[in-house]
Amino acid sequence: MAENKSKNLLEVKDLEVSFFTYAGEVKAVRSISYELKPGEVMGIVGESGSGKSVSSYALMGIIPEPGKVIGGNIIFDGKDITNLSEKERLKMRGKDIGMIFQDPMTSLNPVFTVGNQINESLKKHTNLNKEERTARIIELFRLVGINQPEKRMNQYPHEFSGGMRQRVMIAMALACNPKLLIADEPTTALDVTIQAQIVELLKELKTKINMGIIFITHDLGVIADICDKVAVMYAGNIIETGSIDEIFYEPKHPYTWGLLRSMPKLNAEEHERLVPIEGNPVDLINPPKGCAFAPRCKHCMKICLEKKPPAYNISSGHDALCWLPIKDEYEKEVKNNGKSE
Known part of the structure; x- marks a missing residue:
């Protein structure tokens, strides 16, 4: 049993994705690496355009033209799936x-009933007969909290509210009991009550079927509620990784500090303003020579503009792509050496 727990469900190694446009090569994902175990939830957080969704599309093999994976490996359940044929992908x-895609209204086909759309997946990937598939759809709808499933499965997407459409998307994603679930901003544009319900639902499901989950969002509040660990993305790089406690209470990258400062706080003083991250995201056609965040960073040093920082290991599982912790460690060593002399 211990051996299974330590085995990785997913290993992403130095993944690179680019879009080859008329204006030049857009380096959307620039050499990212991470691991995920069965039953573990990893949050990927960052601004729009940081590469969160593109990295997940690479796992599914659905990067739209003119994009393509140009480097790295994706190992899923012990098998390299980086260069699978379309037939194998299907x-x-x-x-x-x-x-679970970001917008359920555009992801669901408006001309077919929701039951028909889930049935299509079951028909393709399972040996269930028609009655068994119907029973499975009803079971899934009950699992995700859709009332009157026998009636609702024969309705069309426009007959559902936003939250209910998202539940249908979750049911569709879970239909064949996948080992890995990718949730791409599943709570975007939903009210906070429905957000909380969907997060609770995903927490229950990952415990029930020991499913690995990659939860993509720009909302750190949602991340704190469901994830075991977090990867912070900026300009196509994972610039900090760590456990929930490490990212929220001991962040080491200035970009992570900025994300946390821009969140509303329950204990904030009256009329206290949120602190935005100043500046604009970098041009991924011509990314900076050094640290991508340097042009927006208040702590920028000369080396930040000239050389890309290495991944600095703060503690087991906590890494930051930043020169600041390296500088702090160097100054600490110099100080300690001075005292010993």
Whole structure:
């Protein structure tokens, strides 16, 4: 049993994704690496355009043209799936890896009933007969909290509210009991009550079926409620990784500090303003020579503009792509050496 727990469900190694446009090569994902175990939830957080969704599309093999994976490896359940053929991808999508897309209204086909759309996946990936597939759809609807499933499965997407459409998307993603679920901003544009319900639902499901989850969002509040660990992305790089406690209480990258400062706080003083991260995201056609965050960073040093920082290991599982902790460690060593002399 211990051996299974330590085995990684997913290993992403130095993944690179680019879009080859008329204006030049857009380096959307620039050499990212992470691991995910069964039953673990990893949050990927960052501004729009940081590469969160593109990195997840690479896992599914659905990067739109003119984008393509140009480097790195994706190891899923012990198998390299980086360069699978489209036929092999179709066998894997929905069965082994499920995905909840960002906008359920545009992801669901308006001309088919929601039951028909889930039935299509079950028909392709399972050996269930018609009655068994219907029973499975009803079971899934009950699992995700949709009342009157026998009636609702024969309705069309426009007959559902935003929160209910998102529940249908979750049911569709879970239909074949995937080992990995990718949730791409599943709570965006939903009111806070529905957000909380969907987060609770995902927490229950990952415990019930020991499913690995990648939860993509720009909302750190949601991340804190569901994830075991967090990867902070900026300009196509993962610039800090760590556990929930490490990212929220001991962040080491100035960009992570900025994200945390821009969140509303319950204990804030009256009329206290949120602190935005000043400046604009970098141009990914011509990314900076050094640290991508340097042009917006108040702590920027000369080396930040000239050389990309290495991943600095703060503690087990906590890394930051920043020169500041390296500088702090160097100054601490110099101080301690001075005292010993």
